[in-house]
Amino acid sequence: MSNSPSPERRPPGLREDELIAIIVVFLSLGGIFFWALGQGRDGLTLAGLFNTAPVSPPSPSPTATLGTTGNTTPSPPVSPGQPTPLPAGTIGGRNGSTIDTPAQSLSVAPASPRPTVTAAPNPETNVVPVPVPIPNQQTSPAPTPTTEITSPTPTTQPTSPLAIRPPIDFQDVPDTFWAKPYIATLSTLGIVSGLPDGTFQPNRSVTRTEFAVQLEKAFQAAERRSSRQFSDVTSEYWGNVAIDKAVKTGFMSGYPNGTFRPTGDVSRVEVLSSLVYGLDLPAPENPEAILQVYQDKDAIPNWARTKIAAATQAGLVTSHPNVNRLNPNQAATRADVASMLYQALVRTGKQTAVPSQYTVTPR
Template identity: 35%
Template sequence: MSQSYPPDPPNRRSSSRFDEGIAIVVALATMGTILFWVLSHPNRKLATTPNPTSTPTETTRQNPTFSQILEEFLPDGVSPLPGTTPQPTTTPPSATTTPRQPWWVGLGLVPQTPSEQPVEPSPQPPVTPVLPETTNITPAESSCSTQPNGGNLCSTPTPPQTVQSSPSETTWASPFVAYFMSKNWATGSDQKPFKPNEKITRGEFAAQLQRAFNQKPEESAIQFKDIPQNFWAKSALKAVTQSGFLVGYPGNVFQPQQEIPRVQVLVALASGLKLKPSKNSQQTLQIFKDADQIPSWAVEGVAAATEAGLVVNYPDQNTLNPNQSATYGEVASMIYQGLVYQGKVKPISSDYIIKSP
């Protein structure tokens, strides 16, 4: 019987190396499968059970994707994965913005430090604005004024005084103009009301004469060369020339657009009302300071108008201003005085109506 030897024991060293090789192959296969899954689905995130109490931002931090993990360790400006563009994360606006934290903080690996906690601003008490104190200034104090040198100049208040201002053109002529407006006479060529201080033309004056007196024609009509057929006051010109108020310039020229002087207004009224001076004309005209400015052809007519109370001078009673263009207020007052002379209207009390001496 031959002696038998026991079988050789297994080689423990070679078996251990074989197991390690298998483990490495399995690990590499697993990592390759995960890497392939991540690369083939770049937008897919790791499946986690959402925390109902956490915000979308917190969920992303607690469950980072492989791309986010790489982003933490890559320098700025380097894409985590080739061919992919990181999608911006839109967070809802809030009163306080939480600073970005590393991905491992959300996993609970490193506790948050007090400096990483969001700090709520402490409420500030409302500020009550301080308004400047107001000082009631009495009339006596309001008379003080500050001088350039820094001092104050104050005057002693004086009791109010009654200051009588001179009447304006509108004020003194308003009673006469009001009568013309009541008769609907106070309109010109454009059918607009006259203003008391407006200058009046010869054509407009002829229309005012025809409206106020409307006397019967006594003379033949004059055919003026400068009056067109469609002139708005042509009928008025015919009426006042036939009644003797106006005769125009030599050569059958009327000049309707010319402003009429005051002396022509008085002579026209005296001519149309058939007025004649009862005494020496020069003696009557001595009441006027500027009597020497009256044209010689108008002396008798102005004297007759003065005796009849047709002259109205404003603002100085003794200044006639014969060659000054007449205003509507002056024409209205003189025509009204002509109606008073005829007894058609009641006299109006005025300080500017001239009374013959």
Template identity: 40%
Template sequence: MTNRPPSEPESSQKTALGFDEFIAILVAFATIGAILFWSLSRRDSSWNLNGLLSPSPTPSRSVQPNQVLPFPTPKVEPNAAPNNVLPSSPPEAVVEPKTPAFPTSSRAVLPSAQVIPTQSPQPQTPISSSAGLESSITSSALPLVTPAKQKSIIPPPIAFNDVPNNFWGRRFIDVLSSRGILKGFPDYSFRPNQPVNRAEFAAILQKAFDQEPSKTAIAFQDVPAKFWATPAIDRAISAGFLKGYPKKTFKPQQNITRVQVLVALVSGLNLKAPTSQNKILSVYKDSKNIPTYATSKIAAATANGLVVNYPNPQILAPNKVATRAEVAAMIHQALVKRGKLEGISSQNIVRAGSVSPKVSPTRKQNLKGNLSTGG
């Protein structure tokens, strides 16, 4: 038999291998135990080793959500991936960082139960309530911003102490006085029956109409440059309302007649004369008193509703001096024709065809006879 060197028994190899495994297992358990002890002892820390210890991504039911913090502390290593922390944390921990309730510096001191609430965050409630309050305030403030009724920009008329409510020209005077076209006197009177001179009428025309001048003003010999009505006279002449007299005179202190007022308004408004002048003028019982130069102008004034007669609409009284009330009524009607004012109803306004025509005395006698006999 050949002698061979004794070989190491197989049991020795197994024994050495088993000893290494035993040492490795002890070291692993010791390490895991140390890590678990250290992790449980530092509950306030942001370290989360559950992902390292649990092989499955499903969070363990035994781990409470209070062990996970939404925000890492400054001790977190830059190489740590956030995916290792989020799978083991509950859904509330993922949502909570959007609405922090405490500063970041205080998270390492405060308990985790106060840092991560499991219910809806409370700061959202005052935000929604403040938004509702703001919307309610805005909706309630709308009536204050937008008034329900628009205020009138026209001031009230002047309460003249000599124009009673039942005065025939009260409404004409009120409309013009409220717009500053006519003014009264310092004693709060209007003096409706006072005559109007040519200078005063020119001043009223200047305030009533904004007509562009079409003619050159005339330097009248009897109108000084510093006369109070010189600008108004120049405007009335250049706009075509008034004319002067021979020898470059205007006669500012001369009282203006009713026919002159109507002729001035028709000329300034450039109203055309109607074709049936005689038929229109037949509404006046005193049409024969109308001057020849003014026949077509008076017919145009009548056809356009500019004539206002008081007390009898059939009496024109063309050569009578115009009073302040009559001038106010005719100026009002001219502004209605221009579309500047709304018309008012008055029985003193003469309408073409609205007044019964004149009847001859013979025709009247025949009518009486027919009525008495029943014919």
């Protein structure tokens, strides 16, 4: 029996799989090596790729002081958990072996945080101000504007309370009527007016309310007394406003029993007394001497004697048909009231006197 030859034994050495593994490792390391060289500008270290040991946060590096340019490319900070770098110039190999690398080909720098860049301050320069001479210039003071002060122009109050209008030609007031001038003028001022039928009825009596209305139209007097309530004048009465105005301006007043008697006829003595009150005419020194002009002087009431004397002295009294008789207690006619109102306007300077034989002149 012959012995079969024993299988051929390979000499001891590396196996094919081991050789292939070594080649793969070197190729991988070479690729990593060249990749690390390309990333060197960004501060990535090759040694840090294989060290997995945890590191504590690095302390900040000293502040770099730059020159005049002040520009630098800082390395990115290494966050905690990156691998700890190996010594420079070594690359980790298999089984803990190291591979030397040329110093000029690989530069391994330790990981460091981004440095704080502070520009060097420029040295302070002491600036010494140099006075610059200013040429002499002759300056003239600016003229001060002057404002011409003008005194305000005084305003002139109108001489009549109402606008002048054409006189009303009443059919029952002919040109020969003794009170025609007075009635015509007062109609132009709106103080008197006619009746709806176009007549004036100059001989008709005048009520106290109608007289108050004419006073309100004729005079723009200031109020000097307080208002007064009368038992026979309600707030709805048509002449309430005119009566209140006549009372507050001092032209009229009521009776002692608290009434006004708005529908009662106004007497001649009441018309003259109210004008004296409203115009505030002064009392004469000797009233009784003035009253001697009237033949019926004894008929003048005692309360009105001084007032009638003042009215006579001021030229307010007209009496038709007998200038020497006053007829003080007689109801005043529309013609009487018109003539006496006109004379009162003459007294205040708002109208010119009309020559008339029926105007009473004191002796």
